[in-house]
Amino acid sequence: MFKAFNRWLGLGQGGLMEGEILGINMRNALIQKYNPRHAIERARDKVAAKRALEAAGIACTGTVAVLEDHQQVADFKPTRDMPDAWAIKPARGSQGDGILLAVRREGNTWFKGSGTPLPEDMVMHHIQKVVDGGFSGDSAAEDAALIEPLIIADPALSRIVPEGLPDLRVISLHHTPLMAMVRLPTNESDGKANLHQRAIGAGIDMETGKITRAVVKGTPITHHPDTGVELIGFEIPGWKRVLELASKCGPAVGLGYCGADIVLDVNDGPLVIEVNAHPGIEIQNINQAGLKSRIAATGEDFR
Amino acid sequence: MIARVGQIWANATPQVRRPFYVGLAVAMVLAMLVGLGVANTETFLALPSTFDGVASSQAIWGLKPSNLLMVLPLGSFLVVLARSFIGLKAFGLFTPMLIALAFLQIGPVMGPVVLCSSVLVGMVVTPSLLKLRMTRVGFLGVLISLIVLVLVGLQKLLDTNLQVDAFPVIVCALCVERWWKQWGKDGAKPAAKMALNTFVLAIVIEFVMVSDFAMALIEWSPLLMPATMAVAIAILGRYRGLRLSEIGRFAPIWLERRRKAKAEKSAAREALPEGVEEDRRQGLPDTRRVPEREPAPYRKPELVRLHPSHGLVLAAMAKHPAAMRGVRVMASVAELQDDADRHVSEPIAEREARARLRLVASGGRVMGESGVGWTADRVGPRQLIHNAWVIRKVEDV
Known part of the structure; x- marks a missing residue:
């Protein structure tokens, strides 16, 4: 009876290995199997993850300040402590919630990429909200605000986007990078590299680092709609280094199955900005390839 | 259509x-249970004060208030099914179950009315609340107060016995907050879809909770329901295949790959000569047989009468004066008169008749009509063909 049920549910001998697409149920099973609770917590907290990554010698984005409580927020003075261009991130934010970017400064006012001015009290209010846990989901009452210098993208990459920072997502199991994509902001996505906001997702060939396929909201494209640059065949600069970073990220934080978010800095080359313990599976639609078959190729038995 | 589905x-x-089989089975069982629950409903529209102090859930479905706790495992089981088999996305993990429980307390129609009105008010008020730049805790506190205000107003307006506890209030407040977050993140459409999912799932759970099946389990023994559900969740909750919604989500991968394969196949076929399915002799000398072309079907020649002064007629007459001797080409009715000058063909030598006279108009077609009988027996096997009607007797006219 139990065995029959197992077979019906696809939990039998061959059932687990069948198919090439990784569904969310199987992804959750993998995360349960390989990502221990404490490692997930560490990955979720950008500050803790950054410490772990830096301890492992992985190149990360820089840090201006970490504000962990109201005392530190009260002592913080943006006009004194902030550079000309910066990014404020909630340490436990998800999906880019609560990230504020300033690209230039005039006197005591900063400006967003869109040109909206950010006076000092607005910046302080944002920091206050971040520390209050306003962007951190339901669980956390308090959060830390992570302030980083703004990353300027590698000119080879920034040439193909109108504005914003393209970032690479590499999904890996243990030390093996499995699948990768690059998220390219568009005018429609307001400079954000978020696929839900109509940024371009472009699948990358793991061997060569060349873009094989580009998609906006499910529609395949060949050229960037805003800049007109041909995307198919574009080679990501420093691809070997990206793969090397991605393969080290998971073990450094303690994750078996993870997605590393990597940006290409103009000076420092590939830098890890974040390690995701629950990487999404939309990357399969963008690469038009199944993750499950690639995971199976690493010798995984899915038990 | 059916053939296409079969393909x-x-x-x-x-x-x-x-996943399709599993999802179908789950959906069928759910539909059955919902049907049972709906059949079990005594009344849809009655307000609680007409029940003489009996709790709504008991008056409408015969579910004792003390047993409300018992149906919770069933609700959680359904949430597990909806999430891991069908892939419905809802606000929160067990929010639909809690909403369903609130519906059971308030009534099948009044429940949704109360929920929707409070969530609606919350949604209308939230933008102005957000402008006040409060902390999240403060925001939630104000939201809860506002929703209670609405619920008290509804109680006064509809029915003082309307049972709106603390816990629908919290559920409503959380729904409103989730709604705004989702809206801000993904836009109105996905947020509305998610809200609809939550609502539909809550309704389904509500009716499954009061179906005969659930009632019978609860009546039998208070332990049976939680135990059964625990075992069922333990078995079904380990499902790791695709969700029903993911089939649709990843269908483009399979479909586009198929389309690409098909396009490649047809491109390969185009490169081969016509009628050859596949090139199995790659690298070998080309000995493929090219099929013979089918002959064009026979078409009866069209007859066209040419004017005697037509260039082609004149040319033909000039070329074969002997064959045309005695032949009169009739161009008008007047020439058919008795006294008109006309000739009858004279027998021609076989050799001359063999020279087939062709009056060509186009495409090499024979354009004439021969005299039928006499040339055949007198002149030989070949018939004289030209553009004129040969008239032997007056009767022929």
Whole structure:
């Protein structure tokens, strides 16, 4: 009876290995199997993850300040402590919630990429909200605000986007990078590299680092709609280094199955900005390839 | 249509088929249970004060208030099914179950009315609340106060016995907050879809909770329901295949790959000569047989009468004066008169008759009509063909 049920549910001998697409149920099973609770917590907290990554010698984005409580927020003075261009991130934010970017400064006012001015009290209010846990989901009452210098993208990459920072997502199991994509902001996505906001997702060939396929909201494209640059065949600069970073990220934080978010800095080359313990599976639609078959190729038995 | 579905089904991989079977089975069981629950409902529109102090859930479905706790495992089981088999996305993990429980307390129609009105008010008020730049805790506190205000107003307006506890209030407040977050993140459409999912799931759970099946389990023994559900969740909750919604989500991968394969196949076929399915002799000398072209079907020649002064007629007459001797080409009715000058063909030598006279108009077609009988027996096997009607007697006219 139990065995029959197992077979019906696809939990039998061959059932687990069948198919090439990784569904969310199987992804959750993998995360349960390989990502221990404490490692997930560490990955979720950008500050803790950054410490772990830096301890492992992985190149990360820089840090201006970490504000962990109201005392530190009260002592913080943006006009004194902030550079000309910066990014404020909630340490436990998800999906880019609560990230504020300033690209230039005039006197005591900063400006967003869109040109909206950010006076000092607005910046302080944002920091206050971040520390209050306003962007951190339901669980956390308090959060830390992570302030980083703004990353300027590698000119080879920034040439193909109108504005914003393209970032690479590499999904890996243990030390093996499995699948990768690059998220390219568009005018429609307001400079954000978020696929839900109509940024371009472009699948990358793991061997060569060349873009094989580009998609906006499910529609395949060949050229960037805003800049007109041909995307198919574009080679990501420093691809070997990206793969090397991605393969080290998971073990450094303690994750078996993870997605590393990597940006290409103009000076420092590939830098890890974040390690995701629950990487999404939309990357399969963008690469038009199944993750499950690639995971199976690493010798995984899915038990 | 049916053939198309059958074709898709034949091409589906087991990874697609299994979730489909499982999802179908789950959906059927759910539909059955919901039907039972609806059949079990005594009244849809009655307000609680007409029940003489009996709790709504007991008056409407015969579910004792003390047993409300018992149906919770069933609700959680359904949430597990909806999430891991069908892939419905809802606000929060067990929010639909809590909403369903609130519906059971308030009534099948009044429940949704109360929920929707409070959530609606919350949604209208939230933008102005957000402008006040409060902390999240403060925001939630104000939201709860506002929703209670609405609920008290509804109580006064509709029915003082309307049972709106603390816990629908919290559920409503959380729904409103989730709604705004989702709206801000993904836009109005996905947020509305998610809200609808939550609502539909809550209704389904509500009716499954009061179906005969659930009632019988509860009546039998208070332990049976939680135990059964625990075992069922333990078995079904380990499902790791695709969700029903993921078949649709990843269908483009399979479909586009198929389309690409098909396009490649047709491109390969175009490169081969016509009628050859595939090139199995790559690298070998080309000995493929090219099929013979089918002869064009026979078409009866069209007859066209040419004017005697037509260039082609004149040319033909000039070329074969002997063959045309005695032949009169009739161009008008006047020439058919008795006294008109006309000739009858004279026998021609066989050799001359063999020279087939062709009056060509186009495409090499024979354009004439021969005299039928006499040339055949007198002149020989070949018939004289030219553009004129040969008239032997007056009767022929």
